[in-house]
Amino acid sequence: MPSRKKKILEERSRRWRRMERWAQGWAIYKKNFLGRIGLVLLSIFVLMALASFIPPLVDPMYKPMSGVDPEITASTGPSFRHWLGTDFMGRDLFSQLLAGARVAFTVGIASAFVSIVLGTLIGMTAGYMGGWTDTLLMRTADIIMVMPTLLVVLILAALFGQLNIWSIVLIIALFRWPGVSRVIRAQTLTLKERPFIDAARVAGASHLRILFRHIMPNVLPLSFLYMTFRVTAAINIEAALAFLGFGDPGTVSWGMMLQWVWKTGYMFKAPYWLLPPGICISLITLSFYLLGRAMDEVLDPRLRKEGERY
Amino acid sequence: MTSKLKKILVLGVVTAGLFPAMTVFGGSNPVHYLKAGLSEEPKTLNIWLASDRWSLSVLSQIYQGLITRHPETLELTPWLAEDLPVYDPETLSYTVTLRDAKWSDGSPLTAQDVAFTANLIKEFKIPRHFDRWSFVKAIEVLDPKTVRFVLETPMAIFLSRTLATPIVSKKEWEPVAQNARNAEKPLTALINHEIKTPVGNGPFSVKEWKEGAYLFMTRNPHFFGSGQKIGGRVMGPFIDGIIFKFFGTSDAAILSLKKGDIDMFWWSVQAGYIEDLQKDPKITLFKNERSAMYYMGFNLRKPPFDDAVLRRAVAILIDKGFIVTRILQGDGARMDSVVPAGNKFYYCPPDTVWGEGLSRQERVKAAWWLLKEAGYSWKTPPVNDAGAVVKGRHIRLPDGTPMEGFTILTPPADYDPLRAMSGTIIQEWLREFGMPASAKPMAFGSLIDQVKVRREFDAFILAYGKLSLDPDWIRSFFHSRHDKVRGLNMSGYHNPEFDRISDESATVMDENQRRERVCRMQKILMRDLPYIPLYTPKMIEAVRNDRFSGWVNTLEGIGNPWSFCVLKPEAP
Numbered sequence: 001m002p003s004r005k006k007k008i009l010e011e012r013s014r015r016w017r018r019m020e021r022w023a024q025g026w027a028i029y030k031k032n033f034l035g036r037i038g039l040v041l042l043s044i045f046v047l048m049a050l051a052s053f054i055p056p057l058v059d060p061m062y063k064p065m066s067g068v069d070p071e072i073t074a075s076t077g078p079s080f081r082h083w084l085g086t087d088f089m090g091r092d093l094f095s096q097l098l099a100g101a102r103v104a105f106t107v108g109i110a111s112a113f114v115s116i117v118l119g120t121l122i123g124m125t126a127g128y129m130g131g132w133t134d135t136l137l138m139r140t141a142d143i144i145m146v147m148p149t150l151l152v153v154l155i156l157a158a159l160f161g162q163l164n165i166w167s168i169v170l171i172i173a174l175f176r177w178p179g180v181s182r183v184i185r186a187q188t189l190t191l192k193e194r195p196f197i198d199a200a201r202v203a204g205a206s207h208l209r210i211l212f213r214h215i216m217p218n219v220l221p222l223s224f225l226y227m228t229f230r231v232t233a234a235i236n237i238e239a240a241l242a243f244l245g246f247g248d249p250g251t252v253s254w255g256m257m258l259q260w261v262w263k264t265g266y267m268f269k270a271p272y273w274l275l276p277p278g279i280c281i282s283l284i285t286l287s288f289y290l291l292g293r294a295m296d297e298v299l300d301p302r303l304r305k306e307g308e309r310y
Numbered sequence: 311m312t313s314k315l316k317k318i319l320v321l322g323v324v325t326a327g328l329f330p331a332m333t334v335f336g337g338s339n340p341v342h343y344l345k346a347g348l349s350e351e352p353k354t355l356n357i358w359l360a361s362d363r364w365s366l367s368v369l370s371q372i373y374q375g376l377i378t379r380h381p382e383t384l385e386l387t388p389w390l391a392e393d394l395p396v397y398d399p400e401t402l403s404y405t406v407t408l409r410d411a412k413w414s415d416g417s418p419l420t421a422q423d424v425a426f427t428a429n430l431i432k433e434f435k436i437p438r439h440f441d442r443w444s445f446v447k448a449i450e451v452l453d454p455k456t457v458r459f460v461l462e463t464p465m466a467i468f469l470s471r472t473l474a475t476p477i478v479s480k481k482e483w484e485p486v487a488q489n490a491r492n493a494e495k496p497l498t499a500l501i502n503h504e505i506k507t508p509v510g511n512g513p514f515s516v517k518e519w520k521e522g523a524y525l526f527m528t529r530n531p532h533f534f535g536s537g538q539k540i541g542g543r544v545m546g547p548f549i550d551g552i553i554f555k556f557f558g559t560s561d562a563a564i565l566s567l568k569k570g571d572i573d574m575f576w577w578s579v580q581a582g583y584i585e586d587l588q589k590d591p592k593i594t595l596f597k598n599e600r601s602a603m604y605y606m607g608f609n610l611r612k613p614p615f616d617d618a619v620l621r622r623a624v625a626i627l628i629d630k631g632f633i634v635t636r637i638l639q640g641d642g643a644r645m646d647s648v649v650p651a652g653n654k655f656y657y658c659p660p661d662t663v664w665g666e667g668l669s670r671q672e673r674v675k676a677a678w679w680l681l682k683e684a685g686y687s688w689k690t691p692p693v694n695d696a697g698a699v700v701k702g703r704h705i706r707l708p709d710g711t712p713m714e715g716f717t718i719l720t721p722p723a724d725y726d727p728l729r730a731m732s733g734t735i736i737q738e739w740l741r742e743f744g745m746p747a748s749a750k751p752m753a754f755g756s757l758i759d760q761v762k763v764r765r766e767f768d769a770f771i772l773a774y775g776k777l778s779l780d781p782d783w784i785r786s787f788f789h790s791r792h793d794k795v796r797g798l799n800m801s802g803y804h805n806p807e808f809d810r811i812s813d814e815s816a817t818v819m820d821e822n823q824r825r826e827r828v829c830r831m832q833k834i835l836m837r838d839l840p841y842i843p844l845y846t847p848k849m850i851e852a853v854r855n856d857r858f859s860g861w862v863n864t865l866e867g868i869g870n871p872w873s874f875c876v877l878k879p880e881a882p
Contacts, residue, residue: 065734065735065738066735066738066739066742068632068636073635073636073639073640074581074639075582088581088582088636088639089636089637089731090636157752158752158753158756159756160752164748244724245722245723245724245730245751246722249730249733249734249737249749249750249751250734250737250748250749259723260727260731262561263580263723263724263727264580264581264582264727265560265561265564265579265580265581265582265583265584266582267561267582268586269582269585269586270582
């Protein structure tokens with residue numbers, strides 16, 4: 001079966017080329033100092049999120065929401081028993097901080113993923129189809145883009161009561177796709193004029209096949225690049241919502257920790273309570289931003305130094 | 311620019327610069343304005359519309375009732391009335407003689423004003439007031455200083471509640487009432503009447519209200535109490551006015567207090583600020599009991615909380631001691647009856663205090679046993695075969711259907727962090743038991759709308775502050791007659807036995823007999839649990855002690871008309 005053998009060889013060669021591209025990309029990424037910092041920071045937060053399941057197993061008092069130290073009934077500073085101290089009820093702040101990392105990843109990645117999927121699909125469709133479809137989709141994007149996400153979520157929370165974490169994720173995603181769709185549309189406009197698209201069209205490929213088989217693989221790297229920036233925005237919005245008292249009361253997020261320290265009057269008295277969640281929000285958003293910048297360099301040869309362009 | 315014009319401009323600038331100083335020093339005699347911080351701006355100065363705490367705080371300086379409570383003994387004390395009313399059991403009437411009093415515009419306050427106020431409330435059925443007047447058959451003006459109230463039936467609340475109604479000026483409100491009568495919706499027209507500088511009979515009257523900035527009140531020179539000895543105190547006011555400033559957050563208000571920008575913060579101080587404020591020698595903290603009930607209410611009109619057994623299980627699972635010690639930081643007391651324990655005469659300890667003295671594990675076991683006996687089941691019971699407490703999952707109702715997710719509505723954390731936090735903790739306790747509970751803080755107005763108007767809710771955490779010492783409000787909150795849209799019976803509680811006893815309690819004039827009925831009402835409520843009383847917080851208020859002294863401590867704190875009538879400036 002020579003044709004089957006040929007196919008297998010082609011597949012292997014494709015995989016090899018893909019791995020080679022990854023290796024090249026990683027080589028470029030490694031050289032970026034800020035990218036390395038971003039990756040290290042992100043790894044720390046991933047470890048924190050994974051470790052968040054451990055404290056409640058050690059002792060029920062380390063449950064971030066309902067666990068309290070039976071011997072402590074007020075906010076206390078760091079100790080061997082409570083590495084970051086306790087909040088006003090005697091709950092362990094370190095456990096809350098770890099749980100906050102989990103919530104940040106959940107909100108950040110989930111809403112960024114949904115917004116990227118939406119943005120990519122809409123951008124591709126608008127760019128490829130053109131005409132009234134393009135106009136309709138892009139004007140919709142323009143309308144949504146100018147809406148202040150935080151304000152809209154606050155109004156929705158005021159109207160319908162507190163939103164749960166998945167509603168917040170969905171709303172953030174629904175308001176953050178237009179930026180991505182504009183970039184993907186621009187990329188699709190250049191791609192659809194390329195000869196390989198013409199060739200596919202002449203060969204009788206359907207619009208859907210052209211979109212998903214030929215255009216999508218070429219815009220996906222760009223989508224994932226934008227996903228890192230969307231994660232940052234989503235984490236910030238969730239933290240702001242929680243800080244203002246509109247977060248999900250069933251979850252312990254960093255924004256929620258900041259709200260508790262503020263509302264209970266410990267804002268200027270308990271730096272061990274105030275600073276960690278604030279620093280974590282800053283660092284996790286910074287890590288995603290640095291990751292995005294470094295990936296930008298990997299994907300865009302124009303940003304690389306002379307001699308590193310492939 | 312001509313030199314003359316320049317002179318005028320310079321003079322204008324200098325005058326503008328000096329004006330604030332002139333108002334403060336007022337020539338040779340310095341004037342003393344108390345600067346009080348409110349956490350929010352009053353919504354209205356229309357006494358018939360006001361229901362928010364901030365409006366009522368301001369209005370309590372403007373409108374006074376015939377009778378009040380003594381700050382220490384809490385006994386009924388004549389206020390606008392010269393003496394306590396004279397009761398004639400034969401005609402079921404009370405006769406009240408007024409003090410020599412004037413309105414803030416200088417016109418005399420007469421029995422006509424009192425009769426007008428009562429008739430206005432009865433005619434328009436003004437919410438929050440009508441219940442106190444519905445049983446008054448006639449109001450007769452005997453002479454300019456004497457008025458007689460004829461009752462349909464004897465009513466225990468007449469003295470303490472009805473006669474505490476703020477009296478308004480007939481001269482000011484008669485034209486408003488006349489216009490309202492001609493409107494399509496008279497009550498709406500009356501309560502929506504905009505009023506900026508009401509004519510009052512209290513110690514202060516509104517001089518200027520700059521919305522969003524401040525509300526300025528000056529001493530009412532015609533205040534009936536000035537120079538009089540009432541309740542053992544010589545009344546002032548001895549200060550020249552009050553400037554109310556509005557703060558969105560406690561942080562800003564506390565900071566202003568510490569800096570001396572305000573003299574008093576008229577709101578309960580959060581636990582986190584207390585230690586810091588105690589260290590400041592220029593600040594004094596007052597801790598007072600409150601006549602308040604913070605409670606968890608249920609919707610009894612639909613499953614799952616139409617089942618009293620389930621409500622009892624929830625009551626067992628709620629650790630009130632935890633809430634008081636941890637969330638209130640000890641500044642409050644647990645409630646085991648709907649009447650606060652501080653109301654010593656009417657408070658009756660219940661026969662059963664649900665979950666009293668139990669540990670968390672014991673609570674879970676007790677609640678599990680109670681529900682299991684009633685036919686509830688779980689996919690994973692909260693108590694396993696070995697008798698150990700585990701995380702319960704998927705509780706099922708006695709008919710085998712899974713319990714649907716339910717929400718516990720609470721005010722948002724920026725309105726009341728303690729209630730919001732209590733809701734979250736209760737949610738966690740119920741979830742660990744296998745109940746699909748979700749705390750849902752929502753804007754206060756929306757919450758009230760959902761509970762009282764749309765009546766679409768499962769459970770909620772709300773509070774009644776400033777509960778009258780006369781417990782007639784129990785009848786209002788739980789009588790089936792009040793289970794209606796916007797009614798006070800928010801849970802939809804129906805119990806004919808309770809209705810009968812509560813109606814009796816309203817008409818029994820003998821205090822001991824009345825107490826016996828009120829006790830029976832409390833016991834019924836603690837058995838049926840339409841509400842689970844949670845706690846009564848303490849009122850902790852902070853004032854500066856370098857400018858004014860003489861605050862009067864009483865139930866509900868120092869922000870009371872007694873304080874403002876006797877407060878004196880500190881000697882420079």
